[in-house]
Amino acid sequence: MITSVLVANRGEIACRVFRTCGEAGIRTVAVHSDADADALHARVADTAVRLPGSAPADTYLRADLVVKAAVSAGADAVHPGYGFLSENADFARAVLDAGLVWIGPPPGAIEAMASKTRAKRLMGLAPLPPQEVRESDLPVLVKAAAGGGGRGMRVVRRLADLAAALEGARAEAASAFGDGEVFVEPYVENGRHVEVQILADTHGTVWALGTRDCSLQRRHQKVVEEAPAPGLAPELDAELRELAVRAARAVDYVGAGTVEFLVAGGRAHFLEMNTRLQVEHPVTEAVFGLDLVAEQIRIAEGAALDPEPPRARGHAVEARLYAEDPADDWTPQTGVLHRLAVPAGVRLDTGFGDGDPIGVHYDPMLAKVVAHAPTRAEAIRRLAGALERATIHGPTTNRDLLVRSLRHEEFTSARMDTGFYDRHLATLTEPAHDPYAPLAAALAEASGPARSRFGGWRNLPSQPQVRRYALGGEEHEVHYHHTRTGLSAQGVQVVHAGPDLVVLEIDGVRRRFEVARHGDRVHVDGAALTALPRFPAPQVRHAPGSLLAPMPGTVVKLADGLITGSGVRAGEPLLWLEAMKMQHVISAPVDGTVTALPVTTGQQVQVGTLLAVVQESQEP
Numbered sequence: 001m002i003t004s005v006l007v008a009n010r011g012e013i014a015c016r017v018f019r020t021c022g023e024a025g026i027r028t029v030a031v032h033s034d035a036d037a038d039a040l041h042a043r044v045a046d047t048a049v050r051l052p053g054s055a056p057a058d059t060y061l062r063a064d065l066v067v068k069a070a071v072s073a074g075a076d077a078v079h080p081g082y083g084f085l086s087e088n089a090d091f092a093r094a095v096l097d098a099g100l101v102w103i104g105p106p107p108g109a110i111e112a113m114a115s116k117t118r119a120k121r122l123m124g125l126a127p128l129p130p131q132e133v134r135e136s137d138l139p140v141l142v143k144a145a146a147g148g149g150g151r152g153m154r155v156v157r158r159l160a161d162l163a164a165a166l167e168g169a170r171a172e173a174a175s176a177f178g179d180g181e182v183f184v185e186p187y188v189e190n191g192r193h194v195e196v197q198i199l200a201d202t203h204g205t206v207w208a209l210g211t212r213d214c215s216l217q218r219r220h221q222k223v224v225e226e227a228p229a230p231g232l233a234p235e236l237d238a239e240l241r242e243l244a245v246r247a248a249r250a251v252d253y254v255g256a257g258t259v260e261f262l263v264a265g266g267r268a269h270f271l272e273m274n275t276r277l278q279v280e281h282p283v284t285e286a287v288f289g290l291d292l293v294a295e296q297i298r299i300a301e302g303a304a305l306d307p308e309p310p311r312a313r314g315h316a317v318e319a320r321l322y323a324e325d326p327a328d329d330w331t332p333q334t335g336v337l338h339r340l341a342v343p344a345g346v347r348l349d350t351g352f353g354d355g356d357p358i359g360v361h362y363d364p365m366l367a368k369v370v371a372h373a374p375t376r377a378e379a380i381r382r383l384a385g386a387l388e389r390a391t392i393h394g395p396t397t398n399r400d401l402l403v404r405s406l407r408h409e410e411f412t413s414a415r416m417d418t419g420f421y422d423r424h425l426a427t428l429t430e431p432a433h434d435p436y437a438p439l440a441a442a443l444a445e446a447s448g449p450a451r452s453r454f455g456g457w458r459n460l461p462s463q464p465q466v467r468r469y470a471l472g473g474e475e476h477e478v479h480y481h482h483t484r485t486g487l488s489a490q491g492v493q494v495v496h497a498g499p500d501l502v503v504l505e506i507d508g509v510r511r512r513f514e515v516a517r518h519g520d521r522v523h524v525d526g527a528a529l530t531a532l533p534r535f536p537a538p539q540v541r542h543a544p545g546s547l548l549a550p551m552p553g554t555v556v557k558l559a560d561g562l563i564t565g566s567g568v569r570a571g572e573p574l575l576w577l578e579a580m581k582m583q584h585v586i587s588a589p590v591d592g593t594v595t596a597l598p599v600t601t602g603q604q605v606q607v608g609t610l611l612a613v614v615q616e617s618q619e620p
Contacts, residue, residue, distance in 0.1 A: 009081025011351030014041035033059035077101035144173035191264035196244035208241035225280035286316035286372035333395035440513035448499030553579030
């Protein structure tokens with residue numbers, strides 16, 4: 001029997017595995033980088049072991065250090081989680097060679113399927129050699145052979161862009177998975193991403209636990225997932241489950257895994273097999289009433305599955321909450337997550353606690369929120385409502401995008417595909433702020449401890465108090481008065497004004513606003529405002545053509561031969577920033593000349609750091 005499990009991972013998945021272990025009476029061991037020394041997964045484990053290393057993003061890729069940590073902490077089993085080393089056959093062998101139980105598939109199965117190129121050959125499909133791509137093959141998808149999560153993937157629509165896409169995908173894959181192998185395959189546009197959850201024991205039983213739809217994606221990374229996949233013809237549903245079982249049996253698979261397909265025109269196109277637990281596994285757990293981590297542990301201990309899986313009941317939908325700004329090219333956000341809470345009735349899986357920092361080294365996913373209900377429509381409504389009412393105080397997130405996506409007619413009618421955000425992102429990110437949020441923020445501030453010791457007194461009673469806030473890229477100026485009976489504002493009745501709660505009556509309708517302040521950020525329900533000083537400090541002026549860092553990160557590469565004085569063309573890549581295991585290209589905004597290049601490879605930069613200046617060419 002397994003008595004102690006080390007999770008070779010971090011964040012949300014480590015916390016999720018620890019939860020099941022705790023319920024089973026199994027002791028838990030966490031590993032952490034220096035950047036994660038105070039992270040939630042390191043705090044909730046029974047034991048935590050530091051993984052030495054100067055590069056936090058690479059620390060969890062050191063198989064030797066992880067195995068050493070497991071032995072030294074007295075663990076008798078290792079769970080790989082997802083990402084990092086979870087699909088690394090050599091890591092699985094190292095765990096087994098150390099005399100530990102591996103809670104995952106056999107190394108041979110990982111080797112056969114974890115490389116997408118080998119998996120395709122096993123399924124009778126051959127990747128397209130990069131050097132043989134022709135115009136007639138376009139568009140194509142450059143894809144990392146190892147790992148997942150959208151890293152190491154590029155869509156190529158012009159043959160001239162192929163070389164840069166290959167290079168960028170290799171670098172990103174090597175950074176995320178320690179393996180820079182990539183391949184090319186035809187890019188099927190506007191298909192649905194459908195997958196099958198499998199579970200197999202060591203006695204020859206393989207379960208196909210229904211389907212999941214994961215079509216809502218950004219940058220090839222899933223955002224909303226659901227089970228079962230809606231609207232599939234019964235024959236196609238059966239075919240997908242049969243193909244998944246066939247793939248598992250072909251490699252003598254053991255444990256939990258996922259077989260992924262792209263469905264278009266009523267046909268299934270095999271994508272890959274992920275030899276690990278998936279991020280979206282909770283929707284399958286909800287529908288089948290299973291704990292997949294508990295099943296993984298039981299299978300690793302030699303237990304047999306029942307001949308048939310349990311019956312599916314109802315529908316489940318999951319949304320991934322990211323610290324990112326969808327309206328600004330999905331730019332990752334950093335800072336302190338002051339508060340994260342969701343209403344009762346939904347499941348919250350997270351790797352963050354209140355007050356935890358969100359750094360630049362890892363994926364920006366904050367949490368997964370899951371709703372289960374008897375019908376799809378009810379599950380969607382429950383999830384959208386819970387996200388809308390969730391308390392999220394900290395950096396910008398994709399919460400509003402998720403709520404609008406779940407309520408979009410194309411999604412509610414199950415007509416979505418992988419091009420959903422390509423078509424609808426602009427409308428889904430249009431500002432729609434509550435016009436009374438700035439007033440509620442001002443009244444809460446005026447009633448709180450930050451209020452001046454002179455209160456709201458003025459020697460000219462006719463002049464109102466004034467506060468200014470930034471919200472959604474716009475500046476809002478709020479006017480209110482202190483009166484003998486309390487605070488007042490034109491056009492509304494102030495029923496109550498306290499530092500945490502403001503109640504306004506607007507046209508006879510009473511509304512409540514919950515308010516919280518963290519530094520200069522003021523959260524009013526779902527709106528995040530920035531309090532502006534009454535007398536703004538002079539702003540730093542940058543020369544025309546200045547390129548500023550859109551996020552904190554590391555300059556991982558400068559374009560070949562790029563120096564001050566280089567001539568560049570509009571759209572030409574100048575340098576690459578890496579943040580949260582993704583690479584972001586900084587390109588020339590215009591045709592011109594590089595007149596300043598103050599950064600170097602390996603340099604850490606903050607938001608707003610000057611990266612380069614491109615002076616526009618003056619046409620004769």
